[in-house]
Amino acid sequence: AGSRSTRLLGLAMALFLSSITMHTSDPDVGSSLTTLDLDGHLSFHDVHDAARDFGNRYRLLPSAILHPRSVSDVSAMVGHVFRMGHRSGLTVAARGHGHSLQGQAQAPGGIVVRMGALRGVVETAVHSGGESPYVDAAGGELWINVLRECLKHGLAPKSWTDYLHLSVGGTLSNAGISGQAFRHGPQISNVHQLEIVTGKGEVLNCSEEENADLFHAALGGLGQFGIITRARIALERAPKMVKWIRVLYSDFSEFTEDQERLISAEKTFDYIEGFVIINRTGLLNNWRSSFNPQDPVQAGKFDSDGRTLFCLEMTKNFNPEEADIMNEEVNVLLSKLRYIPSTLFQSEVAYLEFLDRVHVSEVKLRSKGLWDIPHPWLNLLIPQTRIQDFAKEVFGNILTDSNNGPILLYPVNRSKWDNRTSAVIPDEEIFYLVAFLSSAPSSTNENNLERALKQNERILSFCKEAGINMKQYLPHYTTSEEWKSHFGHRWDMLVRRKLSYDPLAILAPGQRIFHKAT
Ligand code: FAD
Known part of the structure; x- marks a missing residue:
């Protein structure tokens, strides 16, 4: 096992990229690609949009964009690049909706596949019969469209x-x-189930039963093992309405204890999140303003008095005819919580409206020119045993306000994750997602972006110094040592899977984990 591991690590080092390499456009690339017989088309001119993302900080121009009209277009393109072997430095990035933060869906000098072009070609098909309904959706389909289609079937x-x-x-x-x-x-x-185009250009179906290793590799796999062209997703009966509740805490321990009790209880809410409010004033709080409590007067009157507050957010699904029972259940659940009594804010909205809530904020922010700006986000998974230490330093010392965007904080449980997938999570049964969702509008007085990035650095340095075994979610690293430490004992598995499914390191170069050798 030792020598196998050394061999794998040797291969990994050969593949590894420790800094971004910008490939220049190669005229031969264009001519070789135009020989492909495609249902869709390639474009070589309008490539600038593919070099942008939600993070708005990284801009790496591709050589071409593929607008596929069939799964075989994707397979033909990747297969072609694979067969060119090391003669070309070409790479291929699938671009879903380009909402990455640091260029993860970009392909410097390579080919970006606009997955959205397969919408409608790969149809969203709801299978409502039987006990376990599911939907087949294109890899490039947006979740909002999947939801709308499923709701037509009550799912x-x-x-x-x-x-x-x-x-x-x-x-x-x-x-x-x-x-x-x-x-x-x-x-x-x-x-x-998934349908995947691997880094060799093969189209494979995979599931727990068929090509199971590829199935697990692709889930949480940062696009490293194949391009997902279709996914079969589990469905449930959709409720018509949700009761949407927010309550405030000033004591962090009580807040997290209540959150943990709620996620572990048999009878509980259907959705549980939370966020942190530090000395908050600014405009960007519009971000989550779709919540409209029934008693806005009471909500407006509550004075935080400069305290850091922790907001617990929950929903309970219901259909209108079951409203009474739902209200009784909610009251029982609320009676066990230790929030500040005057801070119970409630609302009832349609299920779709609740799920699509952030889009309301997007529309508002867009109208103020505050959407297409840099987003220096930091998402961390913090083990439960260290969340108090983390909060004390980060919310007590490092952050002075939460005016740059929301800070989410809520627990999830490891037992609901499958450790055969590629996702990397902390080694404890309960861990917290802590998301610093900063926006950095340009301002003449201060460099918001630099300030937010420095703040992120301080948070990461603190975790390191305090020995907090956290993992980054939507990870971003620039050195091989950091990636190896991120994957920990799973690094060998990652390298083995890479060599099996994308041996030339063609796919998702923007993650900067592996480098195509030329
Ligand atoms: P892209 O940016 O297009 O791609 C992301 C990566 O996946 C790239 O490496 C790309 O090459 C690869 N990829 C894309 N499509 C495929 C495919 N079909 N097959 C294989 N690889 C592919 N995440 C959460 O978990 N929870 C949240 O609540 C959440 N909220 C968010 C809110 C906002 C406003 C934003 C901007 C992001 C949020 N995210 C959240 C993060 C989001 O899940 C990721 O950024 C995700 O990658 C975005 O999807 P996308 O289609 O834009 O991906």
Whole structure:
């Protein structure tokens, strides 16, 4: 085992890229690609959009964009690049909705596959019969469209992200975490089957039963092992409405103890999240303003008095005819919580409206020119045994306010994650997603971006110095040592899978884990 491991690590080092290499456009590339017989088309001119993402900080121009009209277009393109071997430095990046933060869906000098072009070609098909309904969706389909289609059948996927204008393939390449993950696991725990184009250009179906290693590799696999062209996703009956509740705490221990009790209880809410409010004033709080409590007067009157507050956010699904029973259950659950009594804010909204809540904020921020700006986000998974130490330093010392964007903080449980997937999580049964969702509007007075990046650095340095065994979610690293430490004992498995499914390191170069040797 020792020599196998050394061999794998040797190969990994050969593949590894420790800094970004910008390939220049090669005229031969264009001519070789135009020989391909495609249902869709390639474009060589309008490549600038593919060099942008939500993070708005990295811009690496590709040589060409593939607009596929069939899965075989994707397979033909990747197969062609594979057969060119080391003669070309070409790489291929699937681009879902381009909501990455640091160029992960970009391919410097390579080919970007616009996965959205397969929408409609690969149809969203809901299978509502039987005990375990599911939907087949294109990898480039947006979750909002998947939801709309499923709702026509009274069904919906079980596990979500907070924002639905993201692609199926994009979130499944990470994990897909939201307030339902404590019940159903992340989105990658709710997939039955995938159709994948590997880094050799093969089209393979995979599931627990068929090509199981590839199936698990691709889930949370940062796009390293194949391009997901289709996913079969588990569904449940969709409720018509949700009761949406927010309560505030000033004591962090009470807040997290209540969160943990709720996620571990048999009878509980359907969605549980939380966020941190530090000395908050600014405009960007519009981010989550779709919540409209029934008693806005009371909500407006509450004075935080400069304290750091912790907001617990929960929902309970219901259909209108069951409203009384739902209210009774909610009251029982609320009676066991230790929030500040005057801070119970409630609302009732349609299920779709709740799930699509961040889009409301997107529309508002866009109208103020505050959407297409740099987003120096930092997402961490913190083990439960260290969350108090983390909070004390980060919310007590490092951060002076939460005006740059929301800070989410909520627990999930490891037992709902499948350790055969590529997702990397802390080694404890309960861990917290802590998401610093900063925006950095340009301002004449201060460099918001630099300030936010420095703050992120301080948080990461603190975790290191305090020996907090956290993992980054939506990870971003620049050195081989950091990637190896991120994957820990799973690094060998990652390298083995890379050599099996994408041996030339063609796919998802923007993650900067492996480098195509030329
Ligand atoms: P892209 O940016 O297009 O791609 C991401 C990576 O996946 C790239 O490496 C790309 O090459 C690869 N990829 C894309 N499509 C495929 C495919 N079909 N097959 C294989 N690889 C592929 N995440 C959460 O878990 N929970 C949240 O609540 C959440 N909220 C968010 C809110 C906002 C406003 C934003 C911007 C992001 C949020 N995210 C959240 C993060 C989000 O899940 C990831 O950034 C995700 O990758 C975005 O999907 P995308 O389609 O834009 O991916």
